[in-house]
Amino acid sequence: MSTTTVHRSASFLSGKPLRFTAAGILLVNGMFPALWILFTSLKTEAELTAKPITWIPHAPTIQNYVQAFSDQPLHIFLFNSFMVALLSTALTLFVAVLAAYALARLNLTYRGLILSLIIAVSTFPLVTLLVPLFEIMRALNLLNSWTALILPYTVLSLPVCTLMLVSFFEGIPRDLENAAMIDGCTRLGALFKVVVPLCAPGVFTAGILAFVNAWDEFLLALSFNSNPSLRTLPVGIQLYQGEFAFPWPVISAALVAGIVPVAILIVIFQERVVSGLTAGGIKG
Numbered sequence: 001m002s003t004t005t006v007h008r009s010a011s012f013l014s015g016k017p018l019r020f021t022a023a024g025i026l027l028v029n030g031m032f033p034a035l036w037i038l039f040t041s042l043k044t045e046a047e048l049t050a051k052p053i054t055w056i057p058h059a060p061t062i063q064n065y066v067q068a069f070s071d072q073p074l075h076i077f078l079f080n081s082f083m084v085a086l087l088s089t090a091l092t093l094f095v096a097v098l099a100a101y102a103l104a105r106l107n108l109t110y111r112g113l114i115l116s117l118i119i120a121v122s123t124f125p126l127v128t129l130l131v132p133l134f135e136i137m138r139a140l141n142l143l144n145s146w147t148a149l150i151l152p153y154t155v156l157s158l159p160v161c162t163l164m165l166v167s168f169f170e171g172i173p174r175d176l177e178n179a180a181m182i183d184g185c186t187r188l189g190a191l192f193k194v195v196v197p198l199c200a201p202g203v204f205t206a207g208i209l210a211f212v213n214a215w216d217e218f219l220l221a222l223s224f225n226s227n228p229s230l231r232t233l234p235v236g237i238q239l240y241q242g243e244f245a246f247p248w249p250v251i252s253a254a255l256v257a258g259i260v261p262v263a264i265l266i267v268i269f270q271e272r273v274v275s276g277l278t279a280g281g282i283k284g
Helices: 003-014 016-041 045-049 063-071 074-105 111-122 126-139 147-170 174-182 187-198 200-216 219-224 233-240 248-268 270-283
Strands: none
Touching: 016 248, 045 248, 063 074, 063 248, 074 111, 074 147, 074 187, 074 200, 074 233, 074 248, 111 147, 126 147, 126 219, 147 200, 147 219, 174 187, 187 200, 200 248, 219 233, 233 248
């Protein structure tokens, strides 16, 4: 291989072409499924099954969205999912902030062991936890309630959120907390008035992760709630399919209705989430 060829290869691997190629792959991988669902939701059943395949609908229609809300109580599914995700996220952040602060600031004897256990717990497959969690919820008489989902979602999101916040809290100088406590703040006051605001990007990032995990979860929502008025969106969407029919345009419309709230949330907090992921990567 000539020297010129080697230089060209090195230039490609370290220059803009590789970055543009990688960005293009990520864009296609992330955007194509969402666009395909959106286009499907605007097609008629006849156009969807027509050959050759049409990528963009020739005659877009919103009838599928009307049918999605009329065939099933989609607005109730959306409301239940939003409330469960919001409440579990709030509880997750509150507990994760306290746990992360203790791990970052207090001289715990078994700090390394605790962090290892947190990492180990986060690797458990959800299906292995289904039966124990179900038995606990039944013993506490919490089945068929929002609480039956809020508590498990909090437990499942806590490891990742705690580990993320630990790295942020370790980057905050202790002198800031000491100054706040000298001015009259308690340790908890210094935490919530000084440390948490300074770690806002990390807190928002952890919150988004917890919210999305709760919004998308299906297995526990299906197992713990049999009350139709308490169904969440992932469980409700499966009700659109019949025994022998799959109305994909209507299902796609329901999926779009479920994607939009999360997309809006991410757009609103985009800068904080990006800065949080970047800062966490640099510190971690």
